[in-house]
Amino acid sequence: RKEVEQDPGPFNVPEGATVAFNCTYSNSASQSFFWYRQDCRKEPKLLMSVYSSGNEDGRFTAQLNRASQYISLLIRDSKLSDSATYLCVVNGRTNAGKSTFGDGTTLTVKP
Amino acid sequence: DVKVTQSSRYLVKRTGEKVFLECVQDMDHENMFWYRQDPGLGLRLIYFSYDVKMKEKGDIPEGYSVSREKKERFSLILESASTNQTSMYLCASSGVYGYTFGSGTRLTVV
Numbered sequence: 001r002k003e004v005e006q007d008p009g010p011f012n013v014p015e016g017a018t019v020a021f022n023c024t025y026s027n028s029a030s031q032s033f034f035w036y037r038q039d040c041r042k043e044p045k046l047l048m049s050v051y052s053s054g055n056e057d058g059r060f061t062a063q064l065n066r067a068s069q070y071i072s073l074l075i076r077d078s079k080l081s082d083s084a085t086y087l088c089v090v091n092g093r094t095n096a097g098k099s100t101f102g103d104g105t106t107l108t109v110k111p
Numbered sequence: 112d113v114k115v116t117q118s119s120r121y122l123v124k125r126t127g128e129k130v131f132l133e134c135v136q137d138m139d140h141e142n143m144f145w146y147r148q149d150p151g152l153g154l155r156l157i158y159f160s161y162d163v164k165m166k167e168k169g170d171i172p173e174g175y176s177v178s179r180e181k182k183e184r185f186s187l188i189l190e191s192a193s194t195n196q197t198s199m200y201l202c203a204s205s206g207v208y209g210y211t212f213g214s215g216t217r218l219t220v221v
Contacts, residue, residue, distance in 0.1 A: 103153035
């Protein structure tokens, strides 16, 4: 079993739709969590951190469920520009040392 | 704006050549990483370093070595390039706010 698992998708949604991705992790001692976005043939870039209390950044909401060991990303009112691969990242230490990356979930938003 | 800079965007090398991939970060991060990314396989960690002159093997270190002589620079070395090392190579450094990646080097070994 992988340490971090994501549904690879692809998720194909129309503009304006709401879409949610989940990511499960196996190490219960994991302490910090992130979502990264990777556009085609580009490097991953930090989208948002995930806190125990949940956090929101515009149309994006990230949640952490420690009991069930998963994190989620919700995108509301999808835009064409949201099309990308979304990577879940889990770290066992708060100083963001060596993290474990999921393989990513691919989202395509269509007109 | 913080940056991780990789020396080459595209590189073509011959089988058996020794290849150097350079990475420099300006964030004074202690942690630096080299990954390769192939379609369907996600990011795979080759080597990482927590400090100058310190290195640790990642998940797929075979055929690679690294060098960290200065805090800001982390080099990946392919001792004798092979065609199965054709890939996208990504360097990253990390701090409290997560990873920052370089723009990647797409290496083709012919």
